Amino acid sequence: MNYAIGIDIGGTKTAIGLVDSEGNVKDKLSLPTDQSVSPSEMVDRMASAVRQLADQAGLSIESLTGIGIGAPGPLNTKLGQISEPPNLRGWWGFPVVEAVKRHFDLPVFFENDATAAALAEKWIGAARNSQHFIYITISTGIGAGIYSHGRLITGASGNAGDVGHFVVAPEAGQCVCGQEGCWEFVASGTAIARQASELLGRPVSTKEAIDLAVSGDHPEMTALIERIFKYIGVGCVTLINTQDPEMLVLGGGVSQVGEPLFNAVKDYVSRYALNPTGRETRIVPAALSQDAGLIGAAALVHVSY
Structure with a gap:
């Protein structure tokens, strides 16, 4: 061995x-x-x-x-x-x-790191049988690894897949990169915690924000999380329209929300992806979680x- x-x-x-x-x-x-x-x-x-x-x-x-x-x-x-x-x-x-x-x-x-995690998902994870997929990690930030035509797409300097800085909501405020309304500024785990804390006027973790939203006992938090799930869908549609993958693999801490997130993203993609085949893109959870980075x-x- x-x-x-x-x-x-x-x-x-x-x-x-x-x-x-x-x-x-x-x-x-x-x-x-x-x-x-x-x-x-x-x-x-x-x-x-x-x-x-x-x-x-x-x-x-x-x-x-x-x-x-x-x-x-x-x-x-x-x-x-x-x-x-x-x-x-x-x-x-x-x-x-x-x-x-x-x-x-x-x-x-x-x-x-997201490129490496994509390779791990191809090797032993959710994308073993796919030749065209994008691995998206939604955690502290948002990043992606792109696998197409049987190989990783890494770019000229290794930075292909830096999708967290797609602009999806210009009105939302300034990202650390200087642009207004980047995808990770409005839809990452960090973004969820920041917006939930502003809403409740106290420190709120990403997990607590999502739990409050899913419980249905806090309408404002539910509305916030629904908006964030929509933003995740917007980014996914952009990637589908740009790269034409057969599968999106969602990983990272926010993906652990499970069914509510996946259902919302699948619904958005089924309505707004441009190509009819794009609307049928498979959206699946990553198979590797805690060890994805080092396995990648x-x-x-x-x-x-």
Whole structure:
């Protein structure tokens, strides 16, 4: 059995896993993404964690097939750099691939985290039988991985799928990117919590907002969540009209709402996708949840893309 390391770098935590060539996570651990230290120091900690996982599994570093890294964009896969992700400001311009290679004489693969998760869903998840699909993660932000004609579509610098910055509601206010009314500004988990907190005049989590809406006991919250589900539908229709996928795979924390979200999005798509076949696009939940990021990162090593 061949093993690869998957590293999923996030704004608050970094997941690291030892993943075999069938997509099974043999062992894993999580490190806080400590932004009070330099990125180089964080990579040192990641390297120690990789060695710990290999030792626990009785494997030598040299026996590993490679290391895959998924990270939030914008990034530059040609240069191996994390460019300007809003939630990793201390990492801007950091050459992460070069830093990892200082520790290990192994192949290192690097892609946007949503792109990597899309590859994982193709490998062992909900899109195994699809040649044209888009994986959409709706969580802290919104991002996508695009798989078409049997391969990942990554773009010139690895940033294809940065769909959270489609403008869907210009009247809604200014996104961190500077545009007005971006998709993730109005429909991400962060957006839900922000708008619900403004509505109730107290801190409200995404989960609480959705629970209040689904209960039916708070009409204003129900109206808010219905509007957000509509915005999610708007973004999905835009992707269907642009990319003509046969399937959308929805992942991320907000997708855990389940049936209310999926029913609303399917209804919107069935009415507003331009092409008749687009209106019938399958919309399914991601099969991989907690480990999607690190499995996706390891998939960059194990799977041809």
